[in-house]
Amino acid sequence: MAAAHAGHAHDHAHSHVHANSESDRRWLAGALVVIAVFMLAEVFVGIAAGSLALLSDAAHMLTDAASIALALWAIRLAARPAAGRMTFGWKRVEILSAQANGITLLLLSVWLAYEAIRRLIDPPEVTGGLVLGTALVGVVVNLLATWMISRANRTSLNVEGAYQHILTDLFAFIATAIAGVIIVLTGFVRADAIATLVVVVLMLRAGFGLVRASCRIFLEAAPDDLDPTEIGQAMAARDGVVEVHDLHIWEITSGSPALSAHVLVEAGRDCHAVREDLAHWLDHEHHIAHATLQVEHAHPELIALGTPPEPECAEIHGQSHSSPKAVRH
Template identity: 60%
Template sequence: MLDDMHDHDHDHAGGHSHAIGADADRRWLIGALSLILAFMAGEVVVGLIARSLALLSDAAHMLTDAAAIVLALIAMRLAARPAKGNFTYGLRRVEILSAQLNGVTLWALAIVFVVEAIDRFRNPPDVSGGLVLATAVVGIGVNALATWCVSRADRRSLNVEGAFQHLLTDLFAFVATAVAGAIVLFTGWARADAVATLLVALSMAWAGWGLLRDSWRVFLEAAPRGLDVAAIDGDLHAVDGVVDVHDLHVWEVTSGFPNLSAHLLLASDQDCHARREQIAALLAERYGIQHTTLQVDHAQASLIDPAELRGPRTQTPH
């Protein structure tokens, strides 16, 4: 019996390209952060003067936008550190922690704004519709530009996607606030401000749920979205000479970094090394899994059913 362990990882050139991409992502995020901080300060002042909860909720959301981007930048810096000591994957999963924290903050804000909006719907204050409308229109332009900046970064990273979702919901918030400001200005119905706040809270909750769901999939080591484990298992069994597949595991260390490990049993006349290389190449080409750990052994002759050598069979992974 032959044990053949293989760890097929990214090469040096790929790591260098990743570093260049991360630098570009950081520049786009910093640009968005600068826009947000500059506008947020003015929005707080106008929101207090206009007595608009919608504007103040927008400003609070922009503060979390800024925090989300700062957190994303810190996470990117930590994730770029090389593996060392007991951290054999480095700190790559810090990005997932960042995404999860973004999801939690979106939900927390949504709850706060729902409670406050309900109270204001019952007892609406006087709202300056003109100030609300003017500020929201400017906010739409600023936030659209900031959202575009973050969209230019690599959104396959759940960390970057978390920052993007914050900005996208904030853009929706400004649109809702502008509509509310116009309604207050032209009709005098002050409760429109509270209605807009409720809509913003719902968008926050929806975006937060997506981030929490995807980050928990990584922490629970579920297979990455879009990868069919049953199909992978079937393809492995279809390789010539493969008798059985055990302990097939597919998971993500962080977003965009899928891993696979498996134990394969081959017929006694097969070359374990050649089959291992073939399978690693198949997984990389067909499923984009570059990091694989494969244990390849010869099956005991007494355990091989001659019918299995005549064609592949499909087995559910253990």
Template identity: 65%
Template sequence: METAIAFISGSLALLSDAVHMLTDAFSIILALVAMRLAARPAKGTYTFGLKRVEILSAQANGLTLLLAAVWLAYEAVVRLLHPPEVTGWMVLATALTGVAVNLAATWCLSKANRSSLNVEGAYQHILNDLFAFIGTAIAGVVVMTTGFARADTIATLFVVVLMVKAGCGLLRDSGRILLEAAPAGLDPDAIGDRLAAAPAVAEVHDLHIWTITSGEPALSAHVLVHPGGDCHAVRRDLDQVLAESYGLTHTTLQIDHEDDAPHPAAASASPAAVGAPTPHCANGHGPTHRREPHAH
């Protein structure tokens, strides 16, 4: 209906709102499907289950917003150069109806669990659509009162800016999760130094902090304990530190005793290498965190 009115009234702003609402419907359907898939238990080769489907859904939502924004921006530039006639009252009436509908939809989604990037993606779609309808309503008033047809196109560009902002945000946040980046607010180096400073700990390496899906951070690390140290007690202490100080409860810590003997490769490399910290892993990945000598 809105698309038909957009063509009849000659309003690109209404057409942009119609496109935006179409992407809204797509995002909500995609979010519901992703949530059902993510709820399935882990089994077979999918050891984390299908939790990342939510992140793929957020990526798809962000991409649809950007693609629609590119098309609308092109159409807006054309209409700025050659503005068509726009029927202001039709634009205003349709936009006010859209404001009412999207106010209700925004309120409903605001009550959902928005810690999920998937749900947040759908919410951003609806919220941006609300702002877009408000801008279109203002453009309709301007066209009605002044006859300035380019106001409709300016409203479209406003919608484009909102779509680009939301799309880039979704792609950025979902991309960080897919690339296994540490969750925002957690500094792996600071956490590694904190763990290495714990009693009986000699070294922490192969430290990885990532997000399985929205709201589910995880950590794994290889921890070397001084000879004679209690590995089980160290693991319990480190788990407590990670949970209480950083909110990390999904942790996997490999605890081993430090090898007193120097690594053969290190000893043969140079005399200075004898007595240097033992490289416990031949192909370590990530920085090594060791307690300062005076802290032993």
């Protein structure tokens, strides 16, 4: 029996990830400074103008700042090497961060929806000029912050969570600016609350997306772009393979798929060569560099003509796929 892990490019991948993390931290830190400075100014203007849209934008920007700070902390933790009981390191802290960002978006959207509906029913006085001026500055600030975070690695769900916060805030400022124009030109103060409801819809969409994606990783579901059935059948069809079972595909963290499987090899074939072929194919075709393959020879009678072979394990814990070439008496 042979069991091995396909990690031939581990050192190179580790240094590449480390370089990406450093770059991500720089871009996120720059966006954090921009957001924090403008947020403080917007609170004062929002109070002076009596604008819920501006105060809601400021509240959202507070969660933006918190989400970026959380993302920075998660990146720092995720860079720690595997040690002790943390055999995968702290990589899933980034997924916790993304899930927290999604949940805060959902909670904040509920509060803003309540306040917006209340102001639709009983609208207060709103200073349209201050709303418009601040919103236009906010658009510029958020464009800058969005551009900064877009330069980071958005395949990371952690970075994507912070990006979604900033992006929805950008849309919020655009909606608020439109509301400010309407108030200045027509005096229709309910436009402020309507703009807030538009932002709520965007926040709900982004929040649900982040929570769904993070839950899939925590439940160890296969990534959306990797079909376990298709991959298992293709593995079973590789030269020298009789059967693949106990197949599992999951993500350690976003962008880091992993696979494990029990592979039965034709009698007389080199198990190590078959394993190397499968590991190379998985890495090259599906970008699965973390593949743990338990490889052993199938019993000779499994190679004869007849019916497909039955799995040799007493209890199967994953998908099973038989080679079209390997059948039984």
